[in-house]
Structure formats: structure tokens, C-alpha cells
Amino acid sequence: MKKKIIFLTLLFLTIVSHSISLEKNNKLENKISKNLRCLVCQGQSVYDSQSDFAISMKILIKNKINKGESEKEIYEFFRTQYGDWILYEPNLNKNTIFLWIFPIILFIFGGYLIFRNFFKK
Amino acid sequence: MIYNYLGNYSLVFCLIFSLIIFFLCFKSINDPRKIIEKNIFSLLFLQLLTIIISFFSLIILFVLSDFSNETVYNHSHTTKPIFYKISGSWGNHEGSLLLWLFVLVLFIFIFSLTSKKHPKKYRIFTIIFHEIIVLGFIIFLLSVSNPFNMNYPIPYEGLGLNPILQDPALAIHPPILYLGYVGSSIIFSSALAALVQGYVNKNWASHIKKWIIISWIFLTLGIMIGSIWAYYELGWGGFWFWDAVENVSLMPWFCLTALLHTIIVLEKRNILKSWTLILSIATFILSLGGTFLVRSGILNSVHTFANDPSRGIFILIFLFIIIFLSVIIFFLFQIEESTSRKTFFLSKETSLIINNWFMMYFLSVVLIGTTYPIFLEVLTSDKVSVGPPFYNKLLIPFLIPFFVVMAFGPKLQWIKTKFSKIKYTNFFYFFISLAASVFIIRYSEAKYLFSTAIFVTSFILLIKTIEGFFEKKNNFSQKLSHFSFSIFILSILLNGAFSTEFSANMKQGDELNINNNSIKFINLKTLNKNNYKTVITTFEIKDKQGRILKFNPEVRIYNQPEILTSEADIKSNIFSDKFLVVNLLKDDGYFNVRYQVKPFMSWIWFSIILLTIGGILSFFRKI
Numbered sequence: 001m002k003k004k005i006i007f008l009t010l011l012f013l014t015i016v017s018h019s020i021s022l023e024k025n026n027k028l029e030n031k032i033s034k035n036l037r038c039l040v041c042q043g044q045s046v047y048d049s050q051s052d053f054a055i056s057m058k059i060l061i062k063n064k065i066n067k068g069e070s071e072k073e074i075y076e077f078f079r080t081q082y083g084d085w086i087l088y089e090p091n092l093n094k095n096t097i098f099l100w101i102f103p104i105i106l107f108i109f110g111g112y113l114i115f116r117n118f119f120k121k
Numbered sequence: 122m123i124y125n126y127l128g129n130y131s132l133v134f135c136l137i138f139s140l141i142i143f144f145l146c147f148k149s150i151n152d153p154r155k156i157i158e159k160n161i162f163s164l165l166f167l168q169l170l171t172i173i174i175s176f177f178s179l180i181i182l183f184v185l186s187d188f189s190n191e192t193v194y195n196h197s198h199t200t201k202p203i204f205y206k207i208s209g210s211w212g213n214h215e216g217s218l219l220l221w222l223f224v225l226v227l228f229i230f231i232f233s234l235t236s237k238k239h240p241k242k243y244r245i246f247t248i249i250f251h252e253i254i255v256l257g258f259i260i261f262l263l264s265v266s267n268p269f270n271m272n273y274p275i276p277y278e279g280l281g282l283n284p285i286l287q288d289p290a291l292a293i294h295p296p297i298l299y300l301g302y303v304g305s306s307i308i309f310s311s312a313l314a315a316l317v318q319g320y321v322n323k324n325w326a327s328h329i330k331k332w333i334i335i336s337w338i339f340l341t342l343g344i345m346i347g348s349i350w351a352y353y354e355l356g357w358g359g360f361w362f363w364d365a366v367e368n369v370s371l372m373p374w375f376c377l378t379a380l381l382h383t384i385i386v387l388e389k390r391n392i393l394k395s396w397t398l399i400l401s402i403a404t405f406i407l408s409l410g411g412t413f414l415v416r417s418g419i420l421n422s423v424h425t426f427a428n429d430p431s432r433g434i435f436i437l438i439f440l441f442i443i444i445f446l447s448v449i450i451f452f453l454f455q456i457e458e459s460t461s462r463k464t465f466f467l468s469k470e471t472s473l474i475i476n477n478w479f480m481m482y483f484l485s486v487v488l489i490g491t492t493y494p495i496f497l498e499v500l501t502s503d504k505v506s507v508g509p510p511f512y513n514k515l516l517i518p519f520l521i522p523f524f525v526v527m528a529f530g531p532k533l534q535w536i537k538t539k540f541s542k543i544k545y546t547n548f549f550y551f552f553i554s555l556a557a558s559v560f561i562i563r564y565s566e567a568k569y570l571f572s573t574a575i576f577v578t579s580f581i582l583l584i585k586t587i588e589g590f591f592e593k594k595n596n597f598s599q600k601l602s603h604f605s606f607s608i609f610i611l612s613i614l615l616n617g618a619f620s621t622e623f624s625a626n627m628k629q630g631d632e633l634n635i636n637n638n639s640i641k642f643i644n645l646k647t648l649n650k651n652n653y654k655t656v657i658t659t660f661e662i663k664d665k666q667g668r669i670l671k672f673n674p675e676v677r678i679y680n681q682p683e684i685l686t687s688e689a690d691i692k693s694n695i696f697s698d699k700f701l702v703v704n705l706l707k708d709d710g711y712f713n714v715r716y717q718v719k720p721f722m723s724w725i726w727f728s729i730i731l732l733t734i735g736g737i738l739s740f741f742r743k744i
Binding site: 026030034035037043045048050052055083084085086087088089090095096098099100102103104106107110111114118119 | 359362364365366466470471474475478481482485486489490493497501503504505506507508509510511514515519622623624687704706707713
């Protein structure tokens with residue numbers, strides 16, 4: 001009887017933990033596929049697209065997550081395979097440095113202009 | 122057939138009238154006789170008439186499915202419902218530009234009707250600048266995008282309208298958005314005219330404010346309708362993708378919103394003249410630049426439906442002419458800033474200027490994010506994508522101080538507010554907000570510190586805007602708009618924090634359990650409709666409490682052109698939207714099923730409508 005209970009609890013726990021990790025993986029899979037561009041579509045993410053390309057990408061992502069690869073590793077894999085175009089979040093490198101800092105520079109410059117024109121008289 | 126000629130020749134007449142108006146305006150500047158002014162006015166009316174005839178000719182061509190017209194042939198089909206035949210007339214490039222021109226001419230006519238108490242020369246100059254834009258568009262239409270090109274021999278059947286455009290929301294989306302865009306053209310020409318005439322003052326501000334509000338209302342509504350459409354038709358539950366075409370409509374919105382606030386400073390304090398003019402000009406240039414980006418097809422977007430490079434070049438040249446013209450005029454006619462009293466840091470002006478500061482920052486993020494990949498590709502031939510993570514990272518942190526300023530700014534007085542006037546109740550608000558935020562964050566999976574900060578500030582904003590309703594100051598429209606904006610922000614945040622989704626591949630008869638919900642694929646049936654075949658599926662979803670909801674998402678197979686679309690089934694109530702969408706998979710009988718629960722979805726739309734109601738009230742406000 002005791003054995004049976006232990007067995008059942010263990011079974012229950014494995015099912016629960018399995019379904020929890022499944023749900024977690026599903027979430028991660030969605031997150032990653034949202035941040036990847038579907039290369040054969042017009043401006044759609046892999047997540048939003050139902051093209052053959054996107055479907056096979058999703059399967060690939062799923063496999064990679066199940067293999068235990070981290071989110072970063074998966075992005076890096078796709079980047080080396082397909083180039084920067086596939087990532088919705090551009091990496092910080094010499095090509096994109098201005099993309100990232102130019103708005104900030106403008107913001108600071110705007111603040112300076114406001115200060116100079118209004119309060120320093 | 123006859124309507125082709127009618128439409129085409131009335132466009133030609135419109136061009137001629139435009140030239141005559143142009144000529145008469147210059148004549149009237151040095152000629153005080155009233156009769157010329159009257160002539161200009163009647164010519165504006167005639168011009169409006171020609172464009173109405175032209176526009177309705179196109180609609181009639183679409184209704185009759187007259188395929189001797191190339192535009193109709195390319196974008197319509199006999200089996201299309203009548204409603205979409207009509208909306209199809211502006212759902213394409215040529216027709217939408219004709220609509221643009223129609224609104225341009227309509228607005229200048231209304232402008233000349235409603236501006237009679239303003240100086241004559243200012244009005245004449247506005248008409249001159251506006252007719253330059255009108256001329257540009259007529260030439261554009263007649264040269265490279267004529268909606269009345271003829272087909273010979275006449276085809277029996279048209280190519281059909283892209284089925285995802287066959288939708289009630291998208292039928293009204295372009296006209297409303299265009300009213301917003303084109304409204305900014307009136308602001309543009311009147312700003313240049315005011316500059317030339319030295320009429321940039323309080324009078325001008327309160328006069329042009331009405332046009333700013335009108336454009337702002339339509340632009341806001343237009344963006345919203347587009348977003349709703351994307352939510353149920355295009356998106357798999359998303360409503361904003363940071364897609365290039367969406368960004369293009371958002372950019373003039375930021376500029377216009379900044380202008381909406383600056384014009385108040387000009388109206389009340391008679392300062393910030395140059396800045397107001399820069400914003401007025403920039404809004405229109407962004408609208409025009411947006412049209413260029415969308416129509417030229419250099420953007421990679423979900424919303425790119427038709428494009429042609431030669432048209433892009435035309436708009437680009439036109440855009441440069443307009444920019445060149447406004448820069449020259451801006452530097453030729455210097456404005457004298459009135460040397461009014463000193464502005465103190467703690468004042469309403471400061472908060473409005475800070476509003477502008479942030480709006481310009483948001484604008485620059487979106488502008489750079491949208492155009493940077495284009496420039497990079499031209500210069501280095503490297504392709505990068507700029508998507509949602511970029512915008513989230515650069516925009517959201519800046520929202521925190523923005524909300525704080527927005528919460529306290531409207532409470533300040535003009536010129537100077539004493540620090541001691543700030544009440545201690547604010548500390549109390551802060552703690553309530555903090556408690557609420559911590560409570561929310563605990564139940565979501567958001568990042569702790571950062572999300573808490575953003576939730577706290579938006580709750581403070583909500584509380585302060587509610588507090589505003591109990592104050593005596595009689596500015597209901599502003600209070601309502603700010604209140605709805607805070608609701609809007611909170612709904613988006615809560616929606617983001619608590620949305621859940623699940624996707625799986627299922628076939629008929631399958632049942633799945635996720636988080637105590639069960640999804641059951643009951644059956645499917647195929648129906649033949651007039652212009653499409655549809656597969657209607659039935660799902661049952663049992664939630665934690667055992668309530669059963671039935672969903673009937675569809676997959677449609679349109680005949681002309683042959684395109685598959687998914688029609689989501691959305692069950693909305695006050696608290697959340699339940700969203701089920703299916704898609705055909707290649708494996709026999711299997712469907713990709715995606716089920717989402719999205720809390721506060723309808724609040725997002727509702728708050729935007731409330732926001733525009735605030736705008737409408739402000740429009741009818743006296744003073």
C-alpha cells in the first residue's frame with residue numbers, strides 16, 4: 001500500500017513537473033520565435049508566420065530548447081546561419097552602434113538646448 | 122467607360138484650376154480689390170467639385186466592376202461584396218492618392234471658409250502653399266499613378282482585392298488616417314504663411330489649434346483602427362508589431378502630440394514661436410515622408426501591398442522640394458521671439474517643454490529605428506532588422522520619468538509655482554501605487570525592479586489624473602485625455618504582464634489540458650461562399666471553473682487572388698479577450714491551434730476612444 005502511494009505520488013510529480021517544464025519551454029519557444037524574422041515573409045516574425053520556413057524554424061527552436069541550449073546560444077546559432085537580418089534585436093557592433101546611441105545623444109542634446117534657452121538667462 | 126474619361130478629365134480640370142488659383146493668389150497679394158478674393162474662393166469650390174466628380178467616378182467604376190479601368194481590373198472582382206467594391210476604390214495605391222488629393226482640396230476649401238476673420242494676406246499665402254502641395258499630388262496622379270488608365274482589350278474578370286484587406290475596419294482605416302495626415306498639410310501651409318506674414322502670435326495659435334486637434338483626433342483614430350484590424354485579422358493576438366509601416370504612422374503622431382502641447386504655450390504665453398513652426402513643418406514632412414516610405418516599397422513590412430519604385434522617386438523629389446522650400450522660408454523670414462518674463466523651473470511651461478522633449482525622443486527612436494536599416498544597407502550592404510526588442514529597450518525606461526512629469530505637470534501654474542504648494546498627499550499616492558505594483562508584479566513574471574518602477578509611475582499617473590477631476594480648474598478635455606492615456610498605459614502593461622498563450626497541433630476529436638483548461642477540437646465543416654471557401658472549426662474550452670466556451674475560428678480560402686487567411690474567434694468581455702485562431706497544416710487533418718487569454722484588451726481600445734473624445738471636447742471648447 002505504502003509503495004503504491006509513493007509510486008503514485010512520484011508518478012504524479014513527474015507528470016506535473018513534466019507539464020510545467022513543457023509549458024515553460026512553450027513560453028521560451030514563443031519568446032524566441034517572436035524575436036526572429038521569418039525570412040521568406042514580408043515583415044513577419046517566425047512566431048506570426050505560418051509559412052513552411054517558419055514552421056520548420058519553430059521545430060528547430062523546439063529541438064534546440066529540448067537539447068538544453070540557452071536562449072542566447074539559439075540566437076547566435078541563427079545569426080551565424082542567416083546573418084543579422086534574422087534577429088529582431090540588432091546586436092551591438094560597429095554597424096549598429098549609432099542605431100543604439102544616436103537617440104540617446106539626441107535626448108541629451110535636447111535637454112541641453114532646453115536648459116540653455118529657458119533657464120540660463 | 123464614360124466614367125474613365127469623366128474622372129480623368131476632371132483631374133485635368135483640377136490641375137488647371139489649381140494653376141489659376143495660384144496665379145490669382147499672387148495677383149491678389151498686391152491688389153486690394155475684393156473681387157479677386159471672391160474669385161479665388163469660387164475657384165476653390167470648383168476645384169473641390171472636380172475632385173469630387175473624379176473620386177466618385179472611380180467609385181462608380183468599382184461598383185460597376187468596369188474592367189476597362191486598369192485600377193479596377195487590378196484590385197477588384199465581380200464576386201466581391203458591394204461594400205468591398207466601394208472600399209476597394211481607396212484600398213489601392215492610385216485610389217488612395219486620389220482620396221488624399223480629395224481631402225487636401227476639401228480641407229483648403231474648409232480653411233478658406235472658416236478663416237475669414239484673419240488677415241487676408243495670411244489666408245492668401247496659406248492657399249498658395251497649399252496649392253503647391255495640391256499641384257504636386259495632381260501631377261503625381263496624372264503622371265505615374267493615374268487611377269483612370271485604360272485597359273484594352275477589356276478583360277472579363279478582375280484580379281481581385283487582397284482578402285486580408287476585405288474587412289470593415291480596413292475599409293474605413295485609410296480615409297480616417299488620411300484626414301489626419303492631410304490635416305497636417307493645412308498646419309504646414311498655414312505655418313509657412315504665418316511665418317511669411319509675421320503672423321505667428323496668439324491669434325494664429327488659437328486659430329491653428331483647431332486644425333491641430335482635428336488632425337490629431339483623426340490620426341489617433343486612424344492608427345487605432347489599423348491596430349484593431351491587425352489584432353484580429355493579421356496578428357496572432359498582437360496589436361502592435363513595431364512594423365515599419367505602423368511606425369510611419371506613429372511618427373507624425375508624436376510630432377503632432379508635441380505640437381498639440383506647444384501650441385498652448387504659444388497661445389497663452391506667446392513664446393516658443395520658432396519651435397511651434399518647426400513642429401508644424403516637421404509633422405507634414407513626416408506624413409509625406411511616410412507616404413514615400415510606404416509607397417516606394419523599400420520597407421519590408423506586413424502592410425506592403427502595392428508598390429512601384431518610379432513612384433517612390435517622384436515622392437522623394439517632391440519631398441525634397443517641400444523640405445527645401447520650408448527651410449528657405451524658415452531662414453529667410455526670421456521671427457522675433459517676444460522677450461517676455463523669465464520662465465521659472467517649476468511652471469506649466471516647463472512641464473509642456475519636457476513633454477516636447479520626450480515626444481521628440483520617442484520620435485527619434487522610431488525614426489532612427491525605421492530608417493537606419495535602409496541607410497545601413499545602402500552604405501555597407503549589410504542587412505539588420507530592428508524589431509520590438511529594440512523599441513522596448515529604448516522607449517520603456519524613458520516612460521518612467523515621462524509619466525511622473527505627466528502626472529504633476531498639469532497641476533502647475535503658468536510662469537511660476539511655489540514649491541510649498543506641493544502637497545503631502547502625494548506621498549500617500551506613492552505608497553498606494555507601490556503596494557498595487559508589488560501586488561501585481563508578484564503574480565506576473567515580469568522583471569522585478571524595472572517593472573515595479575514602471576507600474577508605480579503609471580499608477581501615480583492614474584491617481585493624479587483622477588484627482589484632477591475633483592479640482593476646480595475647468596479644463597475637462599485635458600483631464601479626460603490624460604486620464605484615458607493613463608488607462609491606456611495601464612491596460613497595455615497589465616495586458617503584457619498577464620497574457621497567456623498556448624499553441625499546439627491538433628486534429629478533429631483531440632483534447633488537450635493546459636493549466637487546468639481543456640481544449641477540445643469538436644468538429645469542422647466546409648462551406649462555399651460567394652468569393653471564398655471556408656473551413657469552420659468548432660472548439661470547446663473548459664476553464665478552471667468548469668465553464669464551457671465555444672469557439673468557431675475559420676480558415677478561408679479566397680478564390681481571387683487565391684490566398685489563405687485565418688479568421689480568429691475572439692470572445693471579449695470587460696476583463697479579458699479570449700482569442701482562438703487556427704491554421705491549416707500540410708499534414709492531413711492537423712491544425713495549428715493557438716489559444717490566448719489577453720486581459721484588458723478591450724480597455725486599450727476603449728481608452729483610445731476616450732482619449733479622442735477628450736480631443737473632440739477640446740475642439741468644441743471656447744477660448
